[in-house]
Amino acid sequence: MKNHKMLFRKAEGQLTVFMALVFFLVVSLLMAQYRSAVFYVRRADAERAAGLSAESFLAGYSRPLRDYYQILAVDGGFGQDTFQEEMLEEQLWYVFEKNVKAGFGAGNSADTEMEEPVFTLLIDGDWDFFLREIQLNRMDAAVSDGIAYIMEQWKEKNDRAAGDLSRKRAEAEARVEAESASADANEAAGQEGNNEQAEDAGQPDSNREPVTDPRDFVAEIWNQGILAAACPEDFAVSEKQCPMTDVSFPEAGQKIQRFIDFKDDASIQDLFGGWDGILEPEAGLRETVSDGAVQLYIMEVFDHAAAAESRVGHDRVLDYEVEYILAGNESDSENLKTVLWKLLAFRCVMNLSHILMSGEKGLQAGQTAALLSTALLIPQFTEVVAFLLKCAWAFAESLSDCRTLLKGGKVPLMKDDTTWYLTWEQMLHLDSQMLDGDSGTEGIDYQGYLQIFLLLMKRDTKYRRMTHLMEKNIRLLPEYSGFRMDNCIYGVQVVFDCDFGQGGMQRVQTALSY
Template identity: 25%
Template structure:
């Protein structure tokens, strides 16, 4: 048996070396904990974003996390729990997979996750959704996209057709003529020749009473009459979820270019008359965005009347400036006032005839637009389609017009009116359309746009089996 000994010097050095070694091992453990936590947090955030809503991507090309995860109630806590679970899966993969491991030198687990910021699609009146839609359109079309919505709106505004109240002028003129004829009738005998004279405006007024869609659409019975569940959609709900808005450093969409790109997105992703979207909850979606009525027919009717007012203002303005057509109207007015024995009514009767003629042409314009044709914003003698000889029988000639004219089509008018409408209203009603459509798909009957998240900042609390506590914060989103 050998005897050993250790010097006092070696004893002192060994203690120092052991302390150094244990300190280095503990330092490595702490560094490993930090590094592992950062990697696991990044993977968990990526995994959470990978759970984007499939229908939002399929139908609208947008990436959002549905915080209900196919359930009935979206909540921030659902996403927090998903992130925490993903972290623990990556901290302890051997619990899920058959992986041979030795000693776990970190013993990490995620205790909790707190979403400190969350950008919800509907935040700031839909600015979060709008921003992502604009980004998608920029990627698709590039910055050189033609600002067609602004151009079309400018054509309508430049002519002053939005602020012109043709109906008010027509009513005032008609009232003046009718009162004068009534006074004359009271003064004349029963055999007065002018007693049964019918004005051209009377014939046109009969057509007005039929309803614009019966005139504008050849087969109005084929129009959709779907109801829209407005009360259950985004704009009809009072208990909306709210997030923290656009992430820090992200600017609100603004400017003509952003607006036009967004409106192009609306036109591409939503259906409208003659361009109905497959699988849609209701047919005339762009018309709903503009009119906000509770059923398809009312929205289409409202849109037709809105376009009619613009076309009537443009057509009447042209008639009053065209000497030849004014002469035709004046010739008819002379005959009528001659029979009435009221030459003083020549000018107002001429105006009534021009108003009636402008309305007849405007109805034909609508028929052309609903048939998929284009109509010039401002007419000339070559593009005028209703001859004076057809004024009293214009309803029987609505489908008689030359094809292939230049100008604006029905979709162009929709896009122009979208540009002129409140953009907040457009965005919010678009979210109604999205909810209604996605609820048609399997497993999404309770889908809510205000339960969809675009970006988030999360802080996770991590603990180690060796007594360490660590917190980490990450900001992730769909860039």
């Protein structure tokens, strides 16, 4: 009988192979989790580096623009007049690369690249970002109803004044024609008698005091120029000048000056016609509601002619900055002339409205008009002369209003008998000292009238001229000699690629603005 040896596979060997398989499976899972963790950590590092790059970029805002005008924006020209795109890109890439290599497990092995960034300019075809900075933390002034009312009053009173003069002129001409026709129908003897009576009536009494025509002095003082006529005698007009031909957003200025003859009704009619568009309101006054914060901002960061002391702590190319925004001329004196003309026109229409509604003032002017028209042998034009005298009175009162405002006083929009300054007796003996006005404690001050004019001017023109002053004032600093508002950056969008090796390519995108 043969012996057979039985071979048995031990259980321990099976367990070893099974445990090895389990071990490799667990290790693979752990390695996969590790690789996944590394992937997400590196991605997080790349995203953090991209965010830090954008934040670091925007943290380099222009200090003068922030300190002077409370606007955050990066100077893309680094104080020069050209946009330094390569330097800006290098700045973004450098910060990203340094932060990536400082991240977990990256070291110097990470290879970084950057696509061409997209810069959001502070002023790029519109004023959205510019206005966002200005309106920040400022409440919009609810002024639409008030401004609409003022404009309605202005239009109504200006048109009514021009229409009254035209009507009175037409009535006077009709009376002249009627009298001429009646005279032709009369007999020759009666004609001669009437003429003799008219001549006797027209001859002034030798004992009568000569009639004073106040229009002569008003014309005399006006011919000295609006600065001499509308400024107080001790008012020192700034002589600063600054050309605005090299600014980012050029805007033409406005000069207003015209001859006025208060003895010629055609000249006064042309004057009222020219005042129709002097305030330059844009279509749709409701749009000015959102512009209320801009008015507050302008009065905070810019100076004007009637400021008791300068509120601006930095050097400026012009002293009358608000006047420049309204007029846009290169010299303080020209800007002040234009603003005073607007103010004079505004006040003259409002003052004339008060005279026309006042029976007592109308009677006083009418009596003088009767004497003047009789002395000039034109009794049929008494109503026209009376209206021209009222215009001269309103004009003189307006000159007094301008002087009061420039001295820091106040003038109400619509005057009454208690706030009226020049009496008719003063008009008949007028001199320059009588026009100096008073303290003016009731109504609106010079700054308030400037705000009205700012709200009624074209918004684009206003914003452009604001940037002119910002540029020019910042350029007074040596390191910002070429500063331009059109180079200022409000936000950035950029894409980074980062290769960590072994298939660890990461692409991250970031976008940030103020």
